[in-house]
Amino acid sequence: KKKVGFVGWRGMVGSVLLKRMEKENDFNNIIPIFFTTSQLGGLSPLINNISFGKLKNAYDFAILMSLDILVTCQGGDYTNVVYYKLRTMGWKGYWIDAASSLRMNKDALIVLDPVNRLLIDDSISCGIKTFVGSNCTVSLMLMALGGLFKYKLIDWISVTTYQAASGAGASYMKELLMQMNSIVPIFGNILHNQNISILDIEKKITNFLNNSEMLSKNFKVPLINSLIPWIDIKMKNEQTREEWKAESEVNKMLSTNKKILIDGNCVRISTLRCHSLSFTIKLNKDINIREINQILSDHNKWVTIIPNNEISTINHLTPLAVSGTLKIPIGRIRKLSIGKKYLSAFVVGDQLLWGASEPIRRMLQILL
Ligand code: HSE
Numbered sequence: 001k002k003k004v005g006f007v008g009w010r011g012m013v014g015s016v017l018l019k020r021m022e023k024e025n026d027f028n029n030i031i032p033i034f035f036t037t038s039q040l041g042g043l044s045p046l047i048n049n050i051s052f053g054k055l056k057n058a059y060d061f062a063i064l065m066s067l068d069i070l071v072t073c074q075g076g077d078y079t080n081v082v083y084y085k086l087r088t089m090g091w092k093g094y095w096i097d098a099a100s101s102l103r104m105n106k107d108a109l110i111v112l113d114p115v116n117r118l119l120i121d122d123s124i125s126c127g128i129k130t131f132v133g134s135n136c137t138v139s140l141m142l143m144a145l146g147g148l149f150k151y152k153l154i155d156w157i158s159v160t161t162y163q164a165a166s167g168a169g170a171s172y173m174k175e176l177l178m179q180m181n182s183i184v185p186i187f188g189n190i191l192h193n194q195n196i197s198i199l200d201i202e203k204k205i206t207n208f209l210n211n212s213e214m215l216s217k218n219f220k221v222p223l224i225n226s227l228i229p230w231i232d233i234k235m236k237n238e239q240t241r242e243e244w245k246a247e248s249e250v251n252k253m254l255s256t257n258k259k260i261l262i263d264g265n266c267v268r269i270s271t272l273r274c275h276s277l278s279f280t281i282k283l284n285k286d287i288n289i290r291e292i293n294q295i296l297s298d299h300n301k302w303v304t305i306i307p308n309n310e311i312s313t314i315n316h317l318t319p320l321a322v323s324g325t326l327k328i329p330i331g332r333i334r335k336l337s338i339g340k341k342y343l344s345a346f347v348v349g350d351q352l353l354w355g356a357s358e359p360i361r362r363m364l365q366i367l368l
Helices: 012-023 061-065 076-088 113-125 136-150 170-187 198-210 241-254 289-299 310-316 353-367
Strands: 002-007 030-036 069-072 094-097 108-111 130-133 154-163 261-268 274-283 303-305 328-335 342-350
Touching (some): 012 353, 061 076, 076 094, 108 113, 108 353, 136 274, 136 303, 136 328, 136 342, 154 241, 170 198, 241 261, 310 328, 342 353
Parallel strands (some): 002 030, 069 094, 108 130
Antiparallel strands (some): 154 274, 274 342
């Protein structure tokens, strides 16, 4: 059995990863070693009620060197400190990472095996030892549109994302909940009163939120009753980094000969853990919707076509319907009035599952 180290298993992505591994009995096939950056002396998590002893120091290079595989959900700061030093010391193990730092390195592959399994297999046989999960919006897009990418049917994509607070981190989710909580007293006791003026309440809430900086330390501005059309830092070309990731990561992970152009706005909304994406796709030929649905649904077992009607859409194509599941529903599929090669689609996916931990879990399985 391979010795597999886990760093950052306590965070959101890490704990979702551990739960999935437990459910799939993945721990039966490995010797897990749990590390900590902050709680030395603490105990490993119980896995299927089995204890794995004391936590090891995540900066103890002697122990790290003894690992066959290291899985980290700790974030970019840890990766930047430990990865290069470990490689310089001659460590030949596999590094599997959820953070973005190594994604664009030429000796790292961005992994999403239902989409680029052949490239993963090729890379392993070529001696690649570093595998990184893609950005959450990228993996959700590729899981949903995988068939169109596979048959090279796409010229370009314009996308608007609706990204949940979980993508920013646990403290942001808490902040969103605090914001929700804070506005309840403003209307809580008066809603049943027939004579209330809804516009008065709206004004009170808007005034309150515009003046309550304490509730927006992380997001910088209130998210509740609003949205934030900005995620991450600004790039030189006026994109945000979140927007930049789509085209860069997709083309690297598919190893495309002809670049597929992808751009659009990334927007934070006040959902907790499901991202949504709205696409305009320029196809390179006119294909009918029935064939498109077939191509999309044949690609993998998680993607589901949601019929383009109200009942199916509002019941199955929402963050609430998807949260906590591996489902990738895609709906609102129709040709735009702009022309026969212009396709519209809407996708929802769990940011912590297919968006982050599941590609990592599956990559580990591939290496065992
Ligand atoms: N960067 C994404 C977000 C998280 O902010 O929603 C992706 O894992």
